Amino acid sequence: MTMDRRTLLKLSAMGAIAGSAAASAAQAQTAPPAPVGKRKARWICLGTKGGPRVGTGRSNPANVLIVDDVPYVVDCGPGVSRRLVEAKVALPDVRYVFVTHLHSDHVLEYGNMVYGGWSAGLNHPVEAFAPIGMEALTRAYWESIKFDVDVRIADEGKPDPRKLLVARDIKDSGPVIDTGKVKVTAFKTPHPPITENFAYKFETPDGVFVYACDTSFNPALAKFAEGADVLIHETIYVPGVDKMVARVKNAATLKEHLIASHTTTEDVGKIAAMAKVKKLVMTHFVPGDDPTITDEMWAADAKKHYGGPIVVAKDLMEIEL
Numbered sequence: 491m492t493m494d495r496r497t498l499l500k501l502s503a504m505g506a507i508a509g510s511a512a513a514s515a516a517q518a519q520t521a522p523p524a525p526v527g528k529r530k531a532r533w534i535c536l537g538t539k540g541g542p543r544v545g546t547g548r549s550n551p552a553n554v555l556i557v558d559d560v561p562y563v564v565d566c567g568p569g570v571s572r573r574l575v576e577a578k579v580a581l582p583d584v585r586y587v588f589v590t591h592l593h594s595d596h597v598l599e600y601g602n603m604v605y606g607g608w609s610a611g612l613n614h615p616v617e618a619f620a621p622i623g624m625e626a627l628t629r630a631y632w633e634s635i636k637f638d639v640d641v642r643i644a645d646e647g648k649p650d651p652r653k654l655l656v657a658r659d660i661k662d663s664g665p666v667i668d669t670g671k672v673k674v675t676a677f678k679t680p681h682p683p684i685t686e687n688f689a690y691k692f693e694t695p696d697g698v699f700v701y702a703c704d705t706s707f708n709p710a711l712a713k714f715a716e717g718a719d720v721l722i723h724e725t726i727y728v729p730g731v732d733k734m735v736a737r738v739k740n741a742a743t744l745k746e747h748l749i750a751s752h753t754t755t756e757d758v759g760k761i762a763a764m765a766k767v768k769k770l771v772m773t774h775f776v777p778g779d780d781p782t783i784t785d786e787m788w789a790a791d792a793k794k795h796y797g798g799p800i801v802v803a804k805d806l807m808e809i810e811l
């Protein structure tokens with residue numbers, strides 16, 4: 491029997507539900523995916539490693555929410571284009587982009603992702619939302635690639651991508667956009683030393699997804715995420731950080747910085763419990779490239795506080811509502 495990679499990842503997603511003693515039995519009962527067009531809103535984790543370093547394992551932060559076949563890309567870390575293609579999302583189909591903050595691991599491939607769509611036939615507007623700085627970053631991106639774009643417009647008869655991509659800076663918490671299918675709300679959450687940083691709530695016809703990545707431990711997020719079907723939240727594994735910083739100078743300072751700006755595996759469980767969400771998805775793993783940290787280790791401390799299902803995300807894993 492052969493299985494494609496998506497099916498395998500779906501099975502592993504079920505296996506990753508912490509505390510599931512009957513994981514293999516559950517795997518055997520996995521129903522085949524519903525035909526395209528009849529599926530509920532789908533959230534696919536594209537890249538699950540925190541930080542900008544590129545490796546051969548987990549890719550850098552990126553996700554896609556697909557509602558009625560319209561892709562909403564959420565964070566654009568290095569590798570987002572390739573992961574979208576691997577998830578069977580055509581780059582020219584991307585219609586909306588949301589970036590949580592301007593740390594490079596969340597935005598470095600934003601311009602190139604839209605460029606990739608343009609080079610493959612993009613001919614509709616793309617709206618991109620992020621904290622203050624996104625509009626300037628977008629202008630700077632087009633300036634950096636001006637030579638190529640100008641040549642191709644004249645040489646290949648393509649539309650001007652600079653007019654198709656509309657970037658908007660978000661200044662405050664509140665409604666961002668309502669597409670008729672998806673209502674998006676932003677919530678400012680601290681990520682020291684960054685203050686211009688948002689969590690997003692996506693209200694779809696099938697359920698509510700809340701994405702908090704990156705953020706320090708912020709109990710106010712529990713109120714924002716209250717009752718959500720899925721909370722996708724970043725996390726940091728403190729013993730793993732000890733090991734990581736032991737290899738570099740100024741280790742104590744680095745550890746303090748990482749813990750101040752991220753949320754420990756234990757605190758993620760507290761947020762999920764306070765918010766009474768139906769499912770917790772842990773992602774943006776720091777450190778995300780230490781193979782000795784197992785799924786059970788990522789979930790163990792969160793389970794002390796949260797009794798619902800916990801998914802330890804993997805690249806290309808689809809999150810079921």
Ligand SMILES: [Zn+2]
Nearest residue numbers: 540541595704
């Ligand atoms: Zn990050």
Ligand SMILES: [Zn+2]
Nearest residue numbers: 591593681704
């Ligand atoms: Zn960050």
